[in-house]
Amino acid sequence: MGTGLIHMYYGNGKGKTTAAVGLAARAAGCGRRVVFAQFLKGRPTGELSSLKELGVKIIRSDKDLGFCWELTDEQRIVWNAEQTRLFGEIKEAVSGAAPVDLLVLDEALNVAAKELLRKEELLDFITQKPEGLEIVLTGRPAPEWLLEKADYITEMKCHRHPYDRGVMARESIEY
Numbered sequence: 363m364g365t366g367l368i369h370m371y372y373g374n375g376k377g378k379t380t381a382a383v384g385l386a387a388r389a390a391g392c393g394r395r396v397v398f399a400q401f402l403k404g405r406p407t408g409e410l411s412s413l414k415e416l417g418v419k420i421i422r423s424d425k426d427l428g429f430c431w432e433l434t435d436e437q438r439i440v441w442n443a444e445q446t447r448l449f450g451e452i453k454e455a456v457s458g459a460a461p462v463d464l465l466v467l468d469e470a471l472n473v474a475a476k477e478l479l480r481k482e483e484l485l486d487f488i489t490q491k492p493e494g495l496e497i498v499l500t501g502r503p504a505p506e507w508l509l510e511k512a513d514y515i516t517e518m519k520c521h522r523h524p525y526d527r528g529v530m531a532r533e534s535i536e537y
Contacts, residue, residue, distance in 0.1 A: 366463075366495040367513035368488060372471050372504040375518030376536070382466045382498045383409045389496075390416040394463035397421060399452045401445050401469040401478075407537040421451050445478040453487065456495065464496045471501025474508060481507065 371378040390396045396418045404426035423444050456462050473479055
């Protein structure tokens with residue numbers, strides 16, 4: 363695939379994961395080896411079954427640990443450990459015998475902003491990636507130190523969302 367670049371989809375608007383899923387589907391459809399990794403998410407979502415059918419390797423927690431702002435201190439310890447475990451699994455997948463062409467790190471910007479992974483560890487991973495590896499990072503905040511490394515930067519800005527009117531997340535639209 364050539365020189366791998368860094369993509370960043372961030373902001374408070376809807377569509378960050380959806381954009382990453384679209385890119386993963388395109389790459390898989392072109393015969394590329396794709397790993398789609400999700401931090402902070404454990405609930406089943408519609409995009410995962412589609413990606414699996416395309417042969418995309420999925421890395422995520424099988425535990426629904428809830429939202430970080432709802433957790434007790436004890437639950438947060440478990441939650442933080444799970445994000446660290448996932449990052450280890452991601453590094454292992456990328457360093458395996460078969461080269462990975464595209465790696466999506468969904469919600470990695472949130473993990474970076476909340477310092478659930480050490481800044482140095484994530485920065486080293488991105489800057490020392492295999493040459494051909496394309497990496498996509500998504501999340502709401504975009505730490506400046508990660509923005510500096512990105513080749514593509516797309517900000518999703520929310521102007522209106524049904525949640526503000528009390529409409530809860532809907533299957534097949536938000537998850």
